[in-house]
Amino acid sequence: MKRIMVVFGTRPEAIKMCPLIKVLKERQNARVSVLVTGQHRKMLDQVLNAFDVIPDYDLSIMKEKQTLFEITANILNGIKAILEKEQPDLVLVHGDTTTTFATALASFYLQIPVGHVEAGLRTYDIYSPYPEEYNRQAVSIVARYHFAPTEQAKLNLIKEGKDKDNIYVTGNTAIDALKTTIRKDYSHEELTWALGSRIILLTAHRRENIGKPMEGIFHGIKRILEENPDVKVIYPVHLNPLIREIAGSVFQDEERVHLIEPLDVLDFHNILARAYLVLTDSGGIQEEAPSLGKPVLVLRDTTERPEGIKAGTLCLVGTKEEAIYQSIRNLLHDKAAYNKMCQASNPYGDGFASKRIADILLRENES
Structure with missing residues (x-):
């Protein structure tokens, strides 16, 4: 059984990771734990409630006017003991937040493989967006699995020298989320x-x-x-x-x-x-x-x-x-x-990205 820890901390990450958590938890050969950092608080909790995801761990780092220094340091200090206790076979992170960067760095320090969902997005301007462009490039350096949403994202990673055998084009899990949230009879x-x-x-x-x-x-x-x-x-x-x-x-x-x-x-x-x-x-x-x-x-x-x-x-x-x-x-x-x-045709996926990611991770586990 593969032990997978999913880590995120902001509202956008939660929207894109909760569908994947749901799929992974349905698989019998996966033991899934969820850690949230609370980089966002109220906005994060709204998404967790909507998808009925209950974290196993919550670092609750958010405070008013927090800086990038504080976010990074607090995550590194808080996550070490949890990773050592859980000893996951893989840590899954998403995109380009400071939570993603700090978690990937902590996993690297403990030599735990990292899976990067929504990998390979680039502007190649390190300050635009800031600090996200740095964060995603840094995570790509340590990631074992690169789950690229599009062929262009895959090409970016190959151009940077990443092993093409570790890059998988899956579509974006954001489209998966929409399949569960849109209502015909909605009012507001x-x-x-x-x-x-x-x-x-x-x-x-x-x-x-x-x-x-x-x-x-x-x-x-x-x-x-x-x-x-x-x-x-x-x-x-x-x-x-x-x-x-x-x-x-x-x-x-x-x-x-x-x-x-x-x-x-x-x-x-x-x-x-x-x-x-x-x-x-x-x-x-x-x-x-x-x-x-x-x-x-x-x-x-x-x-x-x-x-x-x-x-x-x-x-x-x-x-x-x-x-x-x-x-x-x-x-x-x-x-x-x-x-x-x-x-215009949407290039970002068909709503089955989470299934593809789970298949890739757990198929390898069985081989």
Whole structure:
């Protein structure tokens, strides 16, 4: 029996790892334990509850205004004794968070093999996104298994000299999650408020966007609202107090912008499915929204998901006010451009990534 420990700490990781946990726990030849770091707290717990996943261990590291130094040090200090007690055959981590980096480093120190879910995403700009680009490159150095969501991600890893026999193209587990969360008969007070309007769903939280870039994003949106009375914006605001301060300042007099608390995963996915278009600096939403036929304007200067750009599901628009304004305006008024993005093929998977990953890990165990 293979002993697998799954480690994550943030809301996006949880959304993508919970489907995999469910699949692994169904296999008779796997003993699965779950450790969460609590890098996010409230937002993480919402996802755990939605997927009915109960962690075996919780480091509960989150505190107000925590720094990257504190997150990394607290995880390293907290996880060592647990790894030594559990002695897993494999530690599974996801993506590019500081939890992922610190867990992979701790596993390396204890010579425990690491499986990296969503491996191979790259911008090759070490500060964009920050610190995520460094984190994922560092994890790839120590990973034994690279579960790449796309062929492009696989090629990135091969170009870096990773053993191609350890790289597996699986699709993205984010698409797996959507299969369990979307409801036909869904209702929500925010959808009632926006009834009859075109909904722009906004998420903006990246560290490198806090400050002037975020102000540029928000002012570009304000200009759209001034010209389009049939548009309303739903913005689940990140818990970071700096982001809340900027959003409150720019949107304080906007009746057609709802600044709301972070949504649980079921609510978010179902509002996403009913939005007209999506503005985001998130990574995961760049995968989720296209699978629902929603155009995505990426509020960043770089993206580690070039497949979406190539397929036409994503458009990279940066953070400048004028660029934001013109890009939204184009999709609101050019139906052909809008439909082209809606109908583009989603390159991120078919909803069976978790099964593929489990098959790979446990097939090897049997051989």
